[in-house]
Amino acid sequence: MDNSIKVKFDKIDRKILEILQANAKITNAQLSKDIGLSPAPTLERVKKLEQSGIIKSYHAKLDPEKIGLGVSTFVLVGLIGHNKGNIDAFMKEIDQIPEVIECHHITGTGDFILKIISKDINSYQKLMLEQVSEIKEVDSMQSMVILSTFKDSKVLPIPA
Amino acid sequence: MDNSIKVKFDKIDRKILEILQANAKITNAQLSKDIGLSPAPTLERVKKLEQSGIIKSYHAKLDPEKIGLGVSTFVLVGLIGHNKGNIDAFMKEIDQIPEVIECHHITGTGDFILKIISKDINSYQKLMLEQVSEIKEVDSMQSMVILSTFKDSKVLPIPA
DNA sequence: AGAATTTACCGAATTATATGTGGTACAAAG
DNA sequence: CTTTGTACCACATATAATTCGGTAAATTCT
Missing domain, CATH: 3.30.70.920 (Lrp/AsnC effector binding domain/regulation of amino acid metabolism (RAM) domain)
Known part of the structure; x- marks a missing residue:
């Protein structure tokens, strides 16, 4: 696990991050379509983002x-x-x-x-x-x- | 969609909500084990919580x-x-x-x-x-x- | 109380999705 | 150039979500 302050990620990774912040429940298939890649490398990227600690966790947001x-x-x-x-x-x-x-x-x-x-x-x-x-x-x-x-x-x- | 201020939910629903707030990526199978039901009614409950608006959305949390x-x-x-x-x-x-x-x-x-x-x-x-x-x-x-x-x-x- | 109705549940079949694999093209390093 | 590594795709497999039919419990109505 990388613990340095800044971690590198490219334009595609940024798009993934934007999408998953807004909607964590999207399927990998749909996510791959949205970013223009096939499912396999898309999943690979998401896993890397999780392992690097850029993505920390996933949460349900409730109506208080x-x-x-x-x-x-x-x-x-x-x-x-x-x-x-x-x-x-x-x-x-x-x-x-x-x-x-x-x-x-x-x-x-x-x-x-x-x-x-x-x-x-x-x-x-x-x-x-x-x-x-x-x-x-x-x-x-x-x-x-x-x-x-x-x-x-x-x-x-x-x-x- | 229920738009009233307060919505009813039981003890099992509360447990589901607690779990999904902390970890939205849990599988339905695991969630059902954790709350002591089979997958089918568990999924049904989650869907109801989503439709009632108690669960508003799901989000990835990033490391700023x-x-x-x-x-x-x-x-x-x-x-x-x-x-x-x-x-x-x-x-x-x-x-x-x-x-x-x-x-x-x-x-x-x-x-x-x-x-x-x-x-x-x-x-x-x-x-x-x-x-x-x-x-x-x-x-x-x-x-x-x-x-x-x-x-x-x-x-x-x-x-x- | 008893019958009718609704609700919540389970197990199993089906469908959808995630995940793993092998191979290819491209880019960077030697 | 040649080698090495990286990122990708298409396809196969494994896992998970979802649907369905049927049952039991709880609730409502008479």
């Missing part, structure tokens, strides 16, 4: 509201200290909360930004009070509730 | 760094006005920028939060100066650069 998840938020979290120990401890706690679906270390206003998804405002409040704010490394929290989502693309813009 | 995308950011955007016309105009522009992979309307500090991914700091700056800040409805922008991502789960916590 239809499974009863009505409230999504971003939360800016400030920690009491910025040393590695604190950050690791914070991460360890965050990792165990499935409602926290993203956690990024950022520059700017706060130290971290979380994306949290929960059933409703009540369960969100409960989660924040009883789980997030209970993490001892957490100093400040600022919530931004998502009123609506206009764009949520799973397709990354692959540079030329 | 390996395709040359080194800079990810969140941007808080304030608009000059908050009327529907402005918001729609803003959205229309945002929609055409592939580097903006998410756009949410939020409460709190700003009006919108964007997630942007680009090649490097230079191309990020170029994008912000020449595209985002050029949208006439945009008033303020505050960038938060992601230093590192600790969690990026594609699995939503399905409520009991």
